[in-house]
Amino acid sequence: MAMDPAQLQRAAKDHLWMHFTRHSSYADADVPVIVRGEGPYIYDSNGKRYLDALAGLFVSQLGHGRTELAEAAAKQAQELAFMPLWSYAHPPAIELAERVAGYAPGNLNRVFFTSGGGEAVETAWKLAKNYFKLIGKPMKHKVLSRTIAYHGTTQGALSITGLPLLKQQFEPLVPSTFRVPNTNYYRAEEHGAPKGLSLEEFGRWAADQVAVQIENEGPDTVAAVFMEPVQNAGGCFPPPPGYFQRVREICDEYDVLMVSDEVICAFGRLGHMFGAERYGYEPDMITCAKGITSGYAPLGAMIASDKLMEPFLHQTQWKSSAHIEPGTRAEHGAGAMFAHGYTFGGHPVSTAVALANLDIFENEKVLDNVRGNQDAFRATLERLTDLPIVGDVRGDGYFYGIELVKDKATKETFTDEECERLLYGFVSKQLYAEGLYCRADDRGDPVVQISPPLICTQEHFDEIEHILRIVLDKAGTLL
Structure with missing residues (x-):
């Protein structure tokens, strides 16, 4: 018999050792539990929808729910x-x-x-x-x-x-x-x-x-x-x-x-x-x-x-x-x-x-879809460069990083303590709360990585940019 959400939470915290995970962060918070996917979207155990803007982990090229596979x-x-x-x-x-x-x-x-x-x-x-x-x-x-x-x-x-x-x-x-x-x-x-x-x-x-x-x-x-x-x-x-x-x-x-x-x-x-x-x-x-x-x-x-x-x-x-x-x-x-x-x-x-x-x-000419839409994807993400916190948008195809900076003119980056508060204390959690699954990462300089399923088109690019703008605009006022 399938577990209900409360049972899943207890079992996850008591038995599941997750990968690259700070388990202490879930001492007083729920573990996110994803239960299904459809196209470029995933859904959690509470029924909330998220745009999978990381393709799982640079993996889900065709999106979720492909019955042929x-x-x-x-x-x-x-x-x-x-x-x-x-x-x-x-x-x-x-x-x-x-x-x-x-x-x-x-x-x-x-x-x-x-x-x-x-x-x-x-x-x-x-x-x-x-x-x-x-x-x-x-x-x-x-x-x-x-x-x-x-x-x-x-x-x-x-x-x-x-x-x-x-x-x-x-x-x-x-x-x-x-x-x-x-x-x-x-x-x-x-x-x-x-x-x-x-x-x-x-x-x-x-x-x-x-x-x-x-x-x-x-x-x-x-x-x-x-x-x-x-x-x-x-x-x-x-x-x-x-x-x-x-x-x-x-x-x-x-x-x-x-x-x-x-x-x-x-x-x-x-x-x-x-x-x-x-x-x-x-x-x-x-x-x-x-x-x-x-x-x-x-x-x-x-x-x-x-x-x-x-x-x-x-x-x-x-x-x-x-x-x-x-x-x-x-x-x-x-x-x-x-x-x-x-x-x-x-x-x-x-x-x-x-x-x-x-x-x-x-x-389905998936490669053609990427090549036909990659310039629009780049242009959509580059709209974010008007935000003071966005220093650089770089990448290719459907694979991009957005580097966050303290001072755009000097390219000054954040201290380790600021990165901790900015990326993990706010940006990562808030993007997820707003319905966007992606990665905030500070292996090197602080970045947000975007790598959506290859089936995505302009409507998904706009949704990604909209949520990023909300979160990064607020992030820029926190430090």
């Missing part, structure tokens, strides 16, 4: 509920791998399925190290990533993440990760860029710092560079023109693998199946998740170039006496094995849902 899951569960991809395969994983490879740029034709984005990042780093060992460059193991960038919560992905305060309580982490500047042009000089650079000049400078860091660490020790097409943490930093092309040149020069972390940016968020396509570069690997199923089932993937698969097709590996899993032992004389996998990676139900999700993308 639920039916695809049910049909697959009836036919084959589970089968791992450990030396065996099943049709939906095979079909999805072919389809994803078809969308991916260049010769990224090998798809390794995971349960989610953090696992995809782990997979990419492990593959980079394994690959270089197999081709006779065993010292290449280090990874570069950008400051403030978020790449996941597992030990390896968290090591690659560039957010010190998020990492310190879990240290020591996996060693050998190093940071390079991000592409925050709004605060370029504060983070080391020379004064007076144009956007293009700043992009060249930021990209060149990758080469500087590779030289500092030693080119024979660096395996990969991890970068999001639009960096999420810090509030949506798009790349300056030519930035990724220069990073690609540097990676080629030093024999370093370029990993495009598209856990957020893939599957339409930027108006293309992959952000690499949006910005015209070809990485060696893509990590993705979230939008591949629009959240109707958990799934992620690491997509690798044919070059990275090559050693696993022809190399030999020592005979192992260690038990791994039935049917997976690499015997002497056989091809080298990538000794890595996940029980639920490429789950039959999840891959079936992903196929149905991609069918809807094509049949």
Whole structure:
């Protein structure tokens, strides 16, 4: 029997350990309980409606309540509920791998399925190290990533993440990760860029710092560079023109693998199946998740170039006496094995849902909707720049950050104590109270992030802007 709202509250507070949650904040307040969704809206246990302006967590590309996706899951569960991809395969994983490879740029034709984005990042780093060992460059193991960038919560992905305060309580982490500047042009000089650079000049400078860091660490020790097409943490930093092309040149020069972390940016968020396509570069690997199923089932993937698969097709590996899993032992004389996998990676139900999700993308021209409306979305959000508290509106496609400042003329930001009172004490709670689900975040400078379902149009943009204006206008008077 279903619980009533009061029972749900008691059970949530007594038993549910929520993710990235300050449980103390619910000592004298109710836990928000979302019970259903319809299109771009979600509803709580009291019947109140909210516009889902974060697509859940950059996930719900098609919105809520798509019966086709639920039916695809049910049909697959009836036919084959589970089968791992450990030396065996099943049709939906095979079909999805072919389809994803078809969308991916260049010769990224090998798809390794995971349960989610953090696992995809782990997979990419492990593959980079394994690959270089197999081709006779065993010292290449280090990874570069950008400051403030978020790449996941597992030990390896968290090591690659560039957010010190998020990492310190879990240290020591996996060693050998190093940071390079991000592409925050709004605060370029504060983070080391020379004064007076144009956007293009700043992009060249930021990209060149990758080469500087590779030289500092030693080119024979660096395996990969991890970068999001639009960096999420810090509030949506798009790349300056030519930035990724220069990073690609540097990676080629030093024999370093370029990993495009598209856990957020893939599957339409930027108006293309992959952000690499949006910005015209070809990485060696893509990590993705979230939008591949629009959240109707958990799934992620690491997509690798044919070059990275090559050693696993022809190399030999020592005979192992260690038990791994039935049917997976690499015997002497056989091809080298990538000794890595996940029980639920490429789950039959999840891959079936992903196929149905991609069918809807094509049949309903979802990418065209994003590309056709993205300029209007930007223009609608940019109306907010008349508010004294709004310093910058940045992003691309359906993925934006609004940076809040104390002084627009000087770009002065808020103190930690002011951020606490402003973002968490007022803005976050008040946006929700006004019927808008989004994210107020201070990993880096204080921002509000907006990333609605890809089915949204001008009526939803106006609703987002209207609620943001009410809340941010009042927020500006509180400090």
